[in-house]
Amino acid sequence: MSYLIALDQGTTSSRAVVFNRDGSIKALAQQEFAQLYPQPGWVEHDPMAIWHTQRDVLARVLKTAGVGAHEVAGIGITNQRETTLVWNKHTGQPIHHAIVWQDRRTTAICDGLRDAGLLDEVRSKTGLLLDPYFSGTKIRWMLDHVPGAQALAQQGDLLFGTVDTWLVWQLTGRKRHVTDVSNAARTMLFNIHTGQWDDALLSALDIPRCMLPEVLPSSADFGHTDASVVGHSWPIGGVAGDQQSAMFGQTCFVAGQAKNTYGTGCFMLMHTGTQGLSSRNGLLTTRLAQWGTQPTYALEGSVFMGGAVVQWLRDGLGAINSSADVQALAASVATTAGVVMVPAFTGLGAPYWLPDAQGSITGLSRGTTMAHIARAALESIALQSTALLQAMSKDAQSHGGQSMTELRVDGGACVNDLLMQMQADLAGVAVVRPQVVETTALGAAYLAGLQVGLYQDLAQLQAQWRVQRVFEPQWSREQALEKMNQWERAVAALPKA
Secondary structure, three states: OOEEEEEEEOOOEEEEEEEEOOOOEEEEEEEEOOOEOOOOOOOEEOHHHHHHHHHHHHHHHHHHHOOOHHHEEEEEEEEOOOOEEEEEOOOOOEOOOEEOOOOOOOHHHHHHHHHOOOHHHHHHHHOOOOOOOOHHHHHHHHHHHOOOHHHHHHOOOEEEEOHHHHHHHHHOOOOOOEEEHHHHOOOOOEEOOOOEEOHHHHHHOOOOHHHOOEEEOOEOOOOEOOHHHHOOOOEEEEEEEHHHHHHHHOOOOOOOOEEEEEOOOEEEEEEEEOOOOOOOOOOEEEEOOOOOOOOOEEEEEEEOOOHHHHHHHHHOOOOOOOHHHHHHHHHOOOOOOOOEEEOOEOEEOOOOOEOOEOOEEEOOOOOOOHHHHHHHHHHHHHHHHHHHHHHHHHHHHHOOOOOOOEEEEEOHHHHOHHHHHHHHHHHOOEEEEEOOOOHHHHHHHHHHHHHHOOOOOHHHHHOOOOEEEEEOOOOOHHHHHHHHHHHHHHHHOOOEO
16 A cells, blocks of 8 residues: 545645655646635635535546555545534534635624733634634634524534534544644634643633534544545545645754745745744744644744735736736736735735735836736735745744745745745745645645554655755845835735725
8 A cells, every 4th residue: 555645625626636655646636616705805615515526536536546445545634724614413514605714704703802802812822813814703603693503503413623624524424523733723712732622712702612523633543434435445644734734745844944835825834843932923823733742833924815816817807818827927027117916805914914904006007017917916925925934034033043044835826936036036035846846735645644654754754855946036135125115015005994
């Protein structure tokens, strides 16, 4: 049994990847699903669409790979985090569409918690801020707005889960209601220091504890797939939220190492060791994927609109026919000619935390073309990520650590060479792209491989990491500083909803 399957359930698509033992890709299958926008600032998914697309790509990838079921050692799962599902444990039916991590509808609930004086308690226990981003207030919204939901929850009839929990519950034939520490850490209900659900926070949101899944390490026994559901019974040996999984796939196992994932959003994590550092610069403290008994932590910053900006150019403006066309269009001009785009379509995340901000494009002139706007859109991804990196460096230095010297990158948009060079120029550090950029899926496969005994230790995984290309900074620091100052001025001038 020399193959591993990773299920990578993302914000816009479900994917399944078959990995060889050496971490190379044998086959990949992907299927998009609908994004639902019932109101401005609201984003939803159909839970059954998440499950059915994930089940379908699992079946398809085995055929594509030409791999027999008996050759698969185990399955790992990685998922969009914070997206919140609640379902009836008897019927299996969701009580509402999944509320996606990007959704901003619970701003008022967060304001109420802040007015109640819970900001410091939430931050100290969970490492998070009071923001609609996280799962806890999304659960509260469903219990408030679905008729009879609170009573059903109190009776023990409703289950909550992030996407990983929903998939494991389905894959195991509704037998296991579990999650891992990295996903639990994103709910605003989990004490990242004690490793337990927090009763005081549950009480503050009036969420019954019986709704919550059991929390396991990220490499653990999550059950077996039910042969009547997916045709085969394999051990599910690894589960991690997508960003912690990517960190694991990048083999960032040592304090000071950092990675940035360029997906629908951008997510930068820096390993801080066995202690959770409190950020003074608008970042989050989170648990990393856990193998063994020792918890490890990271500082994290999230950009809500990363690759989604390119999707908007394609679908909203009709500026390009496919996302791959953006590099050529943006490269057709040497600069943005003063155009700055701030894509605050769903507010701004770290380090700004402006949930009510709206997007803007400034610096337009008669000479502005779609190419300048496309270049500004790409640049906005690198600018937001640079703001995160600068905040991380400040936090690390304030705690006696060192600034990062390289940034490992992954995710769909990291194949864009122009974007990666922009990132290196703005951040002033080497940007390192590995040979396998599907590191989110790879991390889940590695976690499963450790659990089922395909790998012995982390050193074995580190030995498999390979560099594809390094992008070195070409700008002076003065150039980069001026561009960042221009960006900060545009952020300060953003309109509010």
